[in-house]
Amino acid sequence: MDLNYSEEELAFRDEVRAFLDEKLPKEISEKVRRGEELTKGDMERWHAILNARGWLAPNWPVEYGGCAWNAVQKHIFDVESSYANAPRIIPFGLSMLAPVLMKFGSQAQKDHYLPRILDGTDWWCQGYSEPGAGSDLASLKTRAVRDGDHYIVNGQKTWTTLGQYADWIFCLVRTDPDVKQQEGISFLLIDMNTPGIEVRPIILLDGVHEVNEVFFDNVRVPVDNLVGEENKGWTYAKYLLTHERTNIAGVGSSQAGLDTVKRMARAEMQGGRPLIANPHFAARLASVEIDLKAMATTNLRVIAQTAAGGAPGLEASMLKVKGTILRQEINDLARRAAGPYAMPFPSEAVEGDNDPIGPDYAAKTAPQYFNNRKLSIFGGSNEIQRGIIAKVSLGGAK
């Protein structure tokens, strides 16, 4: 048992820090620090900077342009990036679709799509959820019917994150309605510029446009865009979901968030002393910090196990549940710390180039608290994760 990083790992951490210090544009990290929305250009710019350094695809094998990091290195990169307020890497192409293509795609698909994901030519989005298929994803209804060398796709996807920017969407579609639900699903790649596709924005409760509805009306998709075999899409989807859950604990962003709360609580005065010296607030803060320290170690234990060749099983579900609860708790602390200045809902139009309304750390605390309610809903809701944990640990007890 050794709780410390090795010399090599420390050297790697320093290399990451130096890189972030030099290459992460300040105007972008400031936006992330303040919880402001990033533009498509901001995200693409950071994507290109990482790609130039060869650090964009830690999960990819070297032959495809990945960086061959082990699990600990990936973790160090995640934590340091969060601390530096780097934007998150948009995962749809890089860490969701790419592993599926590498494992199940044709050679032609790999040769065509993977380099375009890496160099940013194609922006991908995910077509999984439907209005009637959320937690029960296998009940999805979007239909693809074979017509010569095309599929004709009809139906609707929803909660399509950043679909408004996407060039392509990978979709789960129903190709056989007459068999068991899971056995009639296929995995299709669809060009968003195909006639018959309409993207409609969904505005979330914090006023942000980050998700969309995507409608398909007789959309013609070449059969070459089928990944793997017809009706085997559910297998690929499950494979993808295991990748969606990497870094699900969000330790780095929780640590960065907790640091921000502490900074706020040192600045805010209540009853003649800083909020951080208030026993009630301090107790809340300490509880979260104690939980986070333990979860960071749980996360590292899982990482070490994965690095040694083991596959994360239930632990991924556990980290998802605990990790999202902690991140939401930290959002709640930030909201509290902001006091009355959590109430304003300022916008670019209101603030413009003027001073922020209240302290600059306050404005986005309540919107973030509400926006991050999504963490326990998406990527397999926490109820679904608890179901998985219970099902496995109780061994099929009925």
Add this chain to the structure above:
Amino acid sequence: MNFDLTEERQMLRDTLRRYLSDKYTTKVRNDILDSDSGMSGAIWGELAELGVIGALFTEDEGGFGGQGFDISVVFEELGRAGVVEPFLDTGILGGRLISGLGGDSQKGMIEEIIAGTLHLAFAHTEPTSRYDLSRVETTVSDGKITGRKAVVVNAEAADCLIVSARESGSTDDLQGISLFLVDSDAPGLTLRGYPLLAGGRAAEVTLDNTPATRLGAAGAAFPTIEAAVAHAHVALSAEAFGAMTTATDLTREYLVTRQQFGRPIGTFQALQHRVADMLIELEQARSAVINAAGHLGAPARIRDLECAAARNLVGRVGRLVAEEAIQMHGGIAMTREYELAHIAKRIVMTDHRFGDTDYHLERFIDLSAAA
């Protein structure tokens, strides 16, 4: 012992509930949220006509209520419908301060408040005072006020601001605070307005040698401020409770209609137990509001203890209800178009007016110790 509402209050409740469910639909309210003024003058006027504001004043003051339970009945209904119009600011805070400190001519304003023709805003909190009611740095000299006020709700619409300023003592003293009336067009008064996350608008207020008229005696306003804020605590608790009943109702409806895995999700025991917990806590919140409303006329220490208890409990339950309602709905509750999104914001953001859950826990501890 009798927990029934009087017939008059039942009628008021029924009238309000009918009006708001007919007129204050999600669509109407969302259009109000998107509007420049952040409120509907027409709805304000109609609600005033229905007696919403009159119910907040005693007969002596020209109203027909004014007791804790009048306030809780009105604000529970406003909360149920997620009403964003500033009845708290004009009716409760403005009304209590004018009634408590105003001279005869100033009390004439109450008639206009009840008629719905006068808007007020309480400019008290300062940029560094958080929830501390006695922290006033704004100064007054020769009847002219200089200072800054933070997150003043309804400041832009107000015909008149009620501004606190310190005439004597040091920054946190209870003694030495006075209240002043400042006309909306007074020289040296600057507003920087903005929308609020849960609806309505507020402003950062700057006063620079702004002429003002004092309400009541010099330096003696604090007890009246505390009394007005106690009324606000009853109103806010009742409003949050009303919103919580809506959140719970929407969740129950959703659980029996939303199908996943071939059955309504309300048939899953994991969710059933969570709804049961929400309902148990909701009854606690209902009782906490009753406790506070029933002690609004009690001596200050008892009144404030009950108010702190209600705000703490309603704050805790409110967060539970808002978060659980969203979680059990899933993504749909995250969308601005869905009623629950707004209702959840109303519930949670109540925690940021006149003290959050922790502040009221501490206050309860202090007031208990003082017994």
